Each structure stands twice: as structure tokens, then as C-alpha cells.
Amino acid sequence: MRATLRWVHSDLRTHRGEALFIVLATAGVVVSLLLATALFGYATNPWQRVFTQSRDAHVWIHTAPSADARTLAALDGVESIAGPYPTESATVASRGVRASVELRGTTARPAIGRPLLTSGRWLDGTHPDGVVLESHLARALLAEPGDVLALPGTARTLTVAGIADSAEPRYRPGERPGLVWALPSAVRAPDSEVTGLRLTDPDDTDYAVQRAVTVLGAGAVSEVSTWQQARSEAQGDTRLLGQVLGLFGLGALLAAGLAVHGAIGTRIRGHLRDISVLKAIGFTPGQVVRVFLLQHVAYALFGAVAAAALTQALGRRIPGRLGDAVGMWQGLPGHTAALLAIPVGAVLFIAATTGLAAWRAGRVSPVPVPRTAAPATGRLSGLARGALGLRLPPALVLGWHKAFPRRPRTPATVARLALPLLLIVVAMSAWTTIDRFHSRPDQVGLAAALTVRPDSEVGDRDVRALLDRDPRIAAAHAGVEVAALVPGQTATIALRGLGTRQDPYPYALAEGRPAHGRDEAVAGQGLLDLLDVHVGDWVRMTVGDQPQILHIVGRSIEPENAGRVISTSLDTLRENDPRLRPTLYQLRLQPGAAAHEVADDLDRAARGHLDVHAVPNPADGLSPLRGVVLGLIAVLALIGIVELLTVIGGSVREGERDLLALKAVGLTPRQITAITVTATACTALAAVLLGTALGLPLAHWLIDTQGRSSGIGAGIAQGPSPVLLLLFGAAAVLGAAALAALPATRAAGRRLADTLSAVA
Numbered sequence: 001m002r003a004t005l006r007w008v009h010s011d012l013r014t015h016r017g018e019a020l021f022i023v024l025a026t027a028g029v030v031v032s033l034l035l036a037t038a039l040f041g042y043a044t045n046p047w048q049r050v051f052t053q054s055r056d057a058h059v060w061i062h063t064a065p066s067a068d069a070r071t072l073a074a075l076d077g078v079e080s081i082a083g084p085y086p087t088e089s090a091t092v093a094s095r096g097v098r099a100s101v102e103l104r105g106t107t108a109r110p111a112i113g114r115p116l117l118t119s120g121r122w123l124d125g126t127h128p129d130g131v132v133l134e135s136h137l138a139r140a141l142l143a144e145p146g147d148v149l150a151l152p153g154t155a156r157t158l159t160v161a162g163i164a165d166s167a168e169p170r171y172r173p174g175e176r177p178g179l180v181w182a183l184p185s186a187v188r189a190p191d192s193e194v195t196g197l198r199l200t201d202p203d204d205t206d207y208a209v210q211r212a213v214t215v216l217g218a219g220a221v222s223e224v225s226t227w228q229q230a231r232s233e234a235q236g237d238t239r240l241l242g243q244v245l246g247l248f249g250l251g252a253l254l255a256a257g258l259a260v261h262g263a264i265g266t267r268i269r270g271h272l273r274d275i276s277v278l279k280a281i282g283f284t285p286g287q288v289v290r291v292f293l294l295q296h297v298a299y300a301l302f303g304a305v306a307a308a309a310l311t312q313a314l315g316r317r318i319p320g321r322l323g324d325a326v327g328m329w330q331g332l333p334g335h336t337a338a339l340l341a342i343p344v345g346a347v348l349f350i351a352a353t354t355g356l357a358a359w360r361a362g363r364v365s366p367v368p369v370p371r372t373a374a375p376a377t378g379r380l381s382g383l384a385r386g387a388l389g390l391r392l393p394p395a396l397v398l399g400w401h402k403a404f405p406r407r408p409r410t411p412a413t414v415a416r417l418a419l420p421l422l423l424i425v426v427a428m429s430a431w432t433t434i435d436r437f438h439s440r441p442d443q444v445g446l447a448a449a450l451t452v453r454p455d456s457e458v459g460d461r462d463v464r465a466l467l468d469r470d471p472r473i474a475a476a477h478a479g480v481e482v483a484a485l486v487p488g489q490t491a492t493i494a495l496r497g498l499g500t501r502q503d504p505y506p507y508a509l510a511e512g513r514p515a516h517g518r519d520e521a522v523a524g525q526g527l528l529d530l531l532d533v534h535v536g537d538w539v540r541m542t543v544g545d546q547p548q549i550l551h552i553v554g555r556s557i558e559p560e561n562a563g564r565v566i567s568t569s570l571d572t573l574r575e576n577d578p579r580l581r582p583t584l585y586q587l588r589l590q591p592g593a594a595a596h597e598v599a600d601d602l603d604r605a606a607r608g609h610l611d612v613h614a615v616p617n618p619a620d621g622l623s624p625l626r627g628v629v630l631g632l633i634a635v636l637a638l639i640g641i642v643e644l645l646t647v648i649g650g651s652v653r654e655g656e657r658d659l660l661a662l663k664a665v666g667l668t669p670r671q672i673t674a675i676t677v678t679a680t681a682c683t684a685l686a687a688v689l690l691g692t693a694l695g696l697p698l699a700h701w702l703i704d705t706q707g708r709s710s711g712i713g714a715g716i717a718q719g720p721s722p723v724l725l726l727l728f729g730a731a732a733v734l735g736a737a738a739l740a741a742l743p744a745t746r747a748a749g750r751r752l753a754d755t756l757s758a759v760a
Helices: 002-014 016-054 069-074 135-141 202-216 227-270 272-280 285-317 321-329 335-362 382-389 394-403 409-439 460-468 525-531 570-576 595-605 618-622 624-664 669-710 722-748 752-759
Strands: 059-063 078-094 097-105 116-120 130-134 148-150 157-165 178-182 192-199 221-226 450-454 473-485 492-498 509-512 520-523 538-543 546-556 565-568 584-589 610-614
Touching: 016 116, 016 227, 016 285, 016 321, 016 335, 016 624, 059 069, 059 202, 069 078, 069 192, 069 202, 097 135, 097 610, 130 135, 135 157, 135 178, 157 178, 192 202, 202 221, 202 227, 221 227, 221 473, 221 492, 227 335, 227 409, 227 624, 285 321, 285 335, 409 624, 409 669, 409 722, 450 460, 450 595, 460 473, 460 584, 460 595, 473 570, 492 538, 492 570, 525 546, 525 565, 525 669, 546 565, 546 570, 584 595, 595 610, 624 669, 624 722, 669 722
Parallel strands: 097 178, 130 157, 492 565, 520 546
Antiparallel strands: 059 192, 059 221, 078 097, 078 148, 078 192, 116 157, 130 178, 148 157, 450 584, 450 610, 473 492, 473 538, 473 584, 509 546, 520 565, 538 546
């Protein structure tokens, strides 16, 4: 044991930089995996916690006031019901921010769908104008308990009594109204009722919805929302972050394991004489294997423990959503188990990848094999000899030949170095795709910057005149958006009529063609998946008690409503209902126009009769991903440097046996240095080309797969620009050459006596 510790100590002193890189790479991998686990927990558990504690309903059904929703309590599979509660659609304003809301009349806190108060108090009969806001709505309105909410167009006001969490689908500007609990007396003009169904078997939700719609009648049901939809929306904001971190964490773990495997293999080839000496003084093959294996497992263990300690101590201090995720994850029951399992799994994985190389060390003969002074790279190929005949610089030709000798280790070396470069290309593609949402929103289904919804007191002509007077508005597309029931009446989708045949709305199409003719429409990926239909099929839906049959001629990129949107022209919907009038306007702005300034000016000019909202951009919720991508690129670059140092060390060691021959043919130390630098640069160039060639299609596939699963649809992936890829490749090659310059110079300047001892 004493001799083993001496060997380990001597080796650590000789290769301190390589050991440090292995430790840092392992730490970066473990941190990535821990953050991924925290984000997965943050994406799922908050909603699940609220749903369980509030005993929320599995289904919420909005019906006409005339429907007798109490009969749903007698349905098979319904455990209990909440309501029915009278509801009123309204618009509230606070501190210059307006929001569409649903006033829900209730008195005592219900047993089913019981809101969880986070601040303030519940409704009190002594304050008839008091309301409780859902927490996401309160954040959008910048409202706190005690604030007064105005109802534009009326003299009514409401006072915020409290703020509560709810497991129901959250507020989305221009897409879903916010939830406001109020006393029944505050719901002065109820236009519908809402009833919650708590089921005995949540897996039978679709069947229960179908039975409920059948009992009430399709014409009496205006909207249906289920617990699966609410959970999907709650997870959507952070699930992508967790998936990205998990994917790159696993990829980095694989790259780190392979890099360590290559480092041990190269070290063993460079220390054959030392291993022979160890065996000659009494080390058994098993002891030699344990020396190398335990040494590198110790590096990995140190990095994993450091990563776990740093994440536990400083993780919650990370700015933004990552810090919030780590803070919440640390309070979950499975936190301690994950904090132990992930570092242990990473160490075991690295140990498994290094086991084979360490096993090879145990097979080294105890009798040192003399090295020959013949070039280890073998005979020159015909191409290399031809290049020398053309009087190309010998250093370049010999360096290229040294980088790609005819042996199986070369492709493995290139593959190991290409893996972190491939993942960096994928990370850059993710960054570029997010930038595309901001710089070219029209290409990802966000052609409009503002949505305008006039109240009932403003006519279409007045709105048109107001919009036409603003030169910053490039186009205003009138339209309507209503909730429709799908065939089978198991879910609600968004039916949108936008633009006219003469002035169509510019949808971003990923498949098919635009909808120009009668009864033609384009649909999002979420709707196609929900109905199990394809472009070219006909679909039937129900709006109230009126059927609507449309021919899907294209698939549009739909960032809203999880892609469960079918869009046609306003003319098509008017053919089915001539009395239909526009209820919203989608505004496209001139280049350089500020959306918030246009919105403020329109609100003042309309004197409160317009509800103006910025179109939400899904990339806004991915802003933490930029920092994540940078961190991942740093980790992967670190792993690449570890592998590159291994390549350089192996090249320098193998060059020792060529040094006498190269000097004998008249090459100067500078030329000999250039051979090693060129060989390293050629290896890096091959890895860059391989990583880029495989990384770009892989990135497109991963991003489009995520877009398809989220309902947005494939077609959103955007690869890095050729200039960025060229700079990335140049940086990798030049960096490799710079790292190789110093050790190559030192090796080329060695004395002949030292060289003779190295090859003896």
C-alpha cells in the first residue's frame, strides 16, 4: 500500500493539470445533472402539490345558465361536484395593466377546488366588493391585497382581499381569462356557470367528459378543461429547461467518461516501462489495475462530491428560475436520495469506462520491451511521398501523416474529441433557435405583435379608423376566436377566423399550403395529434350548437394553446354565421416600432374601450436557457480540452522515438515542433468536421421533436450561421495548435542523450 501511494503521489505531481481537468469536468457534469433534476421537480411538483392540497376537480365544465349541471353528480365515476358557480366575463385594470377575467361567484371556500391562500384573506360578507385573485393573474396585474381594480367602461370597482394558488389552467393574456373569486352579489351579469367534477378514476377523464356533454347537451357546453391540460401548461414553462439540462448532462457524462478512458489508455501506453518496473518489484496484475482504476475514480469522486456540495450550498442563490428550482427541489422528499444517487451514478459510470484501460495495464509484461528508433507512424503513403515531391513543407506533410496513420486508435481518438464538439453544435443550435423567436417571430407563428379586443361600445368602423390613423401599424387583421368541441366532445380547441381571402393572415406554414378556398383551414400540431388527423383530412367540430366542417390544407406553427388551434379566414366562418362580427384584431407593426408604445397610445386614444395586449412569445420563458447553454458549452469545452491534452501527450510521447530519425534527416527543432502542432491541428479539424456534420442534423431533430411534443410543431429549428460555425471550427483548431505548441517545443528541444534514454 505504501508503494502504491508513492506511485499515485508521483503521478499526481507529474500530471497535475490533467488531474485538475478531470476533476473539473466531472464536477461540471454532476452539476448539470443535479440542476436538471431540480428543474424536473420544479416543473411537476408545484402543480401536483396545489392540486392535491386543494382537492381540485379533474374536469371543469362551463355551461349556459339554463343547464342543470347538478345532474352530473349522479354520473358513474363522479365522486363529487363543485358548484355550479355563476360566472361573468369582465375586464379589470390595475396600475395601467388590463386583463380579461372570469368572476366566479362563491361564498365559503369550497371543499372541491379549494383555493390555497398565499396572502390576504378569503371573501367576507362585510366587504361585498372584495375579491380573491389567482396568483398568476395577480402577478400580471401587479396587484396586492388592498389594491382597487377598475372595470373599464363601468363605474364598478373591486378590492383585492387576497391572492390564492389554484390548479386550474392559468391566466394567459389574450388566450385564457384569469380567475377571480367573488361573492355572488358581485357577479351582477352572469353569462354562464362552471361546474367541477371530482372523479373516482382520473384515467377515465375523457369518458367522463363525453358522458357529461351527452347529459347536458352539446349546445349547453361552451368550454371544457381537464386536469391533464392544466398539468401540461404548468409543466411547459420549465420542462424544456430540464430536458435540455438532462440531455446535455448525460451527453457530457458520456464524453467525460470516454475522455477519462482515453486519458488512461494513453497514459498506459506512455508508461509501459514504469508499469514493467512496478511488476518487476512485486506488483501483481491486480494491484496495477487497482492503482490506475482507483486513482481516476478518486478524481471523479472528488469532482462529484464538490459538485454536490456546491449545488446544495449555492444552488438556490443562482439568479432567476434556476435558483428558484433548486430552492424548491431542496424541500422535496426525494431531494436527499437524488443528491446522493446522481454523483454516485456518475462516478460508477466513469469507473466502468476506465475499467478496460486499467485492465490493459495489468497485462503489460514485466520485462520492458525496447523501443526502436524507427518511425512509429510507419511507412509514408504514396500521397505523402507525392506531397514531399511537390516541395510542400515537410513539417505539414509529416504532421498530416502523423495525425492519420493506418491504425485503429486514430478513428477512436477523433470520435472521442468529436463528441463534446457535437454537443456544442447542438447547444449553439438551441441558442440560435431561441434568438429566432425574438428576431424573426413571423417565421415561428408570431407575425402579429399586438392583439386588440374592443368592448361592445365600439364599432368595427371606429376601430378600423383608429388603427388606420397610426402609421406604425403595418396591417390590422380582423378576426374571432371561439372555443369549439372536437368530435367525441372530449376536449376543447380554439377555432380561429382571422383575415380575409383578399387580405389573408400570414401564417407560418411548416407543411401544406395556405388556406385560400372555402372551408379550408390550417391547424397546429397539437390539434393534429389530438384528433389523430393529417394535412388533407376533413374535421368536424361544434361551436355552441352549430357544426363546423373544415378541410385542413396546411400545418401551421402554433405557439399558442399547445398547438390545439385550427385557423381559417373570417369569410369562411361568416358563411356559416352571417351575423358574425370581429372580436379581435391582430396588429403587425412596422420595423422598429415599439409594441408597448403603440399599445399605450391606442389605449389612450380609445379612452379605455380597447383591451390591448402584446402577443406572448414562448421564448420569453426560456430566457434562463441562455445562461444554461453558456454553462453547458463551458463544461463541454473543458471536457474537450481534457481529451485534447490526452491527444497531445500521446503525440509527444510517440514522437520521442521519431526524434533521432527526424534530426538525422536535417529537420530543425522548429520543424519538429511544427510536425506535432500540425498533427494535433489536423486531428482537431477532423473532429470539428465530424462533430459539425453530425451535430447539425441531430440538433434539428431534437428541437423539432421537442416542438412536436409541445404542440408547436416541427419546423422551428434553426442552425447556427455558417460564419459562426466557421469561427467555432477555427477557434477549436487554433486552440488545439496553441495547446500543442509548448509541449511540442519542449520535446523538440531535448538533448540527444535524453532522447537515447527514452528510446532505450
